[in-house]
Amino acid sequence: MQTFKSLFSLVAFLALSNVACSTTPLYATVPENAAIGRNVTSVLTTSQMGEDDVQCEIVEGDEHGRFMITTCRITVARPLDYDVSPMYNLRIRKGHLLIDNAYVTVAVKSVRAEDKLCYQAFCREVSALIAVHENREHNNGASNIVRLFGVITKSTPKGVLLEYANGDLLQLLKRLKQQTERRRLGRVLLLSDVLRYAVHISRALEELRRLPIAHGDVAARNVLISGDDVAKLTDFGLARDVYSTISHAASVKTDAEELLPLKWMALESLKYRHFTCESDTWSFGVLLWEIAAFGEEPSYQEMVRLTYPNLVEFLRRGMRLLKPRGCPNRLYDVMRSCWRQEPSARPTPEELEQKLTECRHEIDLQFVEKETTV
Known part of the structure; x- marks a missing residue:
């Protein structure tokens, strides 16, 4: 808890900076003996505006606490296919980071500081990812949360360097839906395969619960699929320390409500702006x-777009998303358990992992039985 608060304070000052988006290559030289948490200053490549300083915050170290990157070169390239952050005016581009004389592909996420909500979200994301990084030893180095390589804090554009992924879960789901419609592939069998990504994200929620940090926007659009076919939770722009007294809520009396993922939010989050690990469980449902x-986009009574008051009233009356076509009853029961009105009655991430594993096993058995009886 204290770590997250101090890290948030560390990066909160960035909100006062004047940042402009850029595609200029960035360079930073890092001493081999630099300690984790220390800032290292180098020079940005010469551009039409001249030379600027770039400062990378050290967040990665070896077993001796030394920074492993001796020289990093970040070359911003084309926008990523999964650039799904219009609500925060974030720009995500593909880049190349030089680590130990080899280039590693990274996602370079830059931010427009003139949008205060955007920059606050960026600061919260940096704080959350650093806290997750420091907690990574509990998972023996493995994680289902996107990896953080570094943070650029003293140059324009400000940015964060993240693990690169080929795409997000939402786009994958839409492609699979098209395949089932065109080729008549087994929808249920595909569902069993895709559910393993949900198992991965349940593990990510367990990581966050240990810190404890609430993500605030658990959704398919915020799940990346890595090159080794592992689902990783990303986009921590709404993340917060669940014990923090700082309010990050937007007013629902203005257009700011459009910045919140209303249909993914728990009832207590909508009504009182309470964001907890239990409200993340609701979003996971x-x-x-x-x-x-x-x-498909979630809808209540076939109403894709709902006003804030209508949604709150629907949920308060006990209405929930209807079972999708072809969804197994057991899986829908898991969803419903995530949407229990009392937060403490919702399943824990460990329970969700177990239930989803059982769902996958049941689906596979049913498919085998069906194939053997035909």
Whole structure:
């Protein structure tokens, strides 16, 4: 808890900076003996505006606490296919980071500081990812949260260097839906395969619960699929320390409500702006719905767009998302358990992992039985 708060304070000052998006290559030289948490200053490549300083914050170290990167070169390239951050005016581009004389592909996420909400979200994301990085030893180095390589804090553009992924879960689901419609592939069998990504994200939620940090926007659009076919939770722009007294809520009396993922939010988050690990469980239930519906947008009573008051009233009366077509009853029961009105009654991430594993096993058995009886 204290670590997250101090890290948030460390990067909160960035909100006062004047940042402009750029595609200029960035260079930073890092001493071999630099300690984790220390800032290292180098020079940005010469551009039409002249030379600027670039400062990278050290967040990666070896077993001796030394920074492993001796020289890093970040070359911003084309926008990524999964650039799905219009609500925060973030720009995500593909880049190349030089580590130990070899280039590693990274996602370079830059931010427009003139949008205060955007920059606050960026600061929260940096704080959360650093806290997750420091907690990574509990998972023996493995994680289902996107990896953080570094943070650029003293140059324009400000940015964060993240693990690169080929795409996000939402786009994958939509492609699979098209395949089932064109080729008549087994929808249920595909569902069993895609549910393993949900298992991965349940493990990510367990990582966050240990810190404890609430993500605030668990959704298919915020799940990346890595090159080794592992789902990783990303986009921590709404993340917060669940014990923090700082309010990050937008007013629902203005257009700011459009900045919040209303249909993914728990009832207590909508009504009181309470964001906890349990409210993430509610959002995870909506993520399961997205998976079962193969990327369809959640809707209540076939109303895709709902006003804030209507949604709160629907949920208060006990209305929930209907079971998607072809969704197994057992999987829908898991979703419903995530949407229990009392937060303490919702399943823990460990329970969700177990239940989803059982769902996958049951689906596979049913498919085998069906094939053997035909």
